[in-house]
Amino acid sequence: MPLTFPVSPMKAGLGMLPADDDRWAYEIKYDGYRTLAFVDGGAVRLQSTNGLDVTTNYPELxxxxxxxxxxxxxxxxxxxVLDDDGRPRFELVQRHERPGALYIFDVLRIDDHDTIGLPYEDRRRLLGQLVEPGASWLVPAHRIGGGPELLDATGGQGLEGIMAKRLGSPYTPGKRSPNWRKIKHRRRVDVVIGGFTAGDGNRANTFGALLVGRWDGDVLVFAGGVGTGFSQVVLDGLSARLRDLEVDECPFEPPPPASYRRGARWVEPVLTATIEMTEFTNDGLVRHASFVELTA
Incomplete structure (x- = not known):
């Protein structure tokens, strides 16, 4: 039975650079919305990761x-969607205030033939022959081996990271496969703890996430939540310190969005933590953040 709309895309796991570098292909990881394009004659139908028809969302395609x-x-x-410096930005895709582009990296079907069983390198070869670049779509380059060099280069360009894909591997729809790895850049920053949310499950006696901010002069500007990276020892010790610092008034100005305020408890903003994250969003919030250590 040929593949038809909708199709569950193949998924990648977070990982490290492979040790057997020459057995992998590498692509730049572009920060946007995963999208499947179903071309039939002169029309295209676009599908989101969760199977929704999003064709009307992207008229430029x-x-x-x-x-x-x-x-x-x-x-x-x-x-x-690219920023003014030509870098893809997830927040710009969410806003979609300027035209975007489709960066095509795999092919699942050509006419009457499904290609998912073919090795990665054969699918990439077919993809290069199949798609002619246009005003709002292209097939980005890939390379065999040289993963560390590409990772370093993307870090210097402020990009999210790279994808590693094992040579010889098929496309497995709907599966999170070890044959695809996301390798992301992360950076460390210091933030100020201004509150925390209630925990549940095995964190019912500690907290769920820290609510953090950054000083802008004398004003503590909210920067999001950090809910991962805590050992049990850190959870227990930090919970005790936070309870001793609790105050009634929110220290952030302006207050966090309502989704963060529900069940929040505020603390005197005297503790500083180091976190790892991928980036600050255009709204100034930490993205994919995890706790590293308490620094003050």
Missing amino acids: ASVPDGVHADIAILDAEFV
Whole structure:
């Protein structure tokens, strides 16, 4: 039975650079929305990761079939929006205030033939022959080996990281496969603890997440929540310190969004923590943050 709409995309796990570098292909990881494109004749239907039809959300992609040298194709891609420096930014995709582009990195079907059983390198070769770059779509380059160098280069360019994909591996729809790895850059920053949320389950007696901010002069500006990276020893010790510092008034100005305030308890903002994160969003919130240590 040929693949048809909707299709569950193959998923990658977080990981480290492979030791057998020459057995892997590497691609830049673009920060956007995973999108499957179903080309049928002169029309395209777009699908989100969770199977929703999002065709009308991206009118700039209506002409994608013009660049596909087949009547029927299923393409795996990332919808990205670039900032003024030409870097993909997830927040710009969410706002979608400027046109985006489809960065196509895999092919699942060409006309009457599903290609998911083919090795990665064969699918990439077919993809290069299948898709002609256009105004709002392209096939980004990939490389065999050289993962550490590409990771270093993307770090210097302020990009999110890279993807490592094992040579010879098939495309497995709906599966999180060890054959695909996301390797992300993370940086350390210091933040001020201004509150915490209630915990549940095995954290019922400690806390769920720290609510953190950064000083802007004398004003503590909210910067989001940090809910991972805590050992049980840290949870117990930090919970005791936070309870001793509790205050009635929120220290953040302006107060955090309502979703953070529900069940929040505030503390005197005298503790500083080091966290690891991927980036600050355009709204100034930490993204993919985890606790490292208490620094003051």
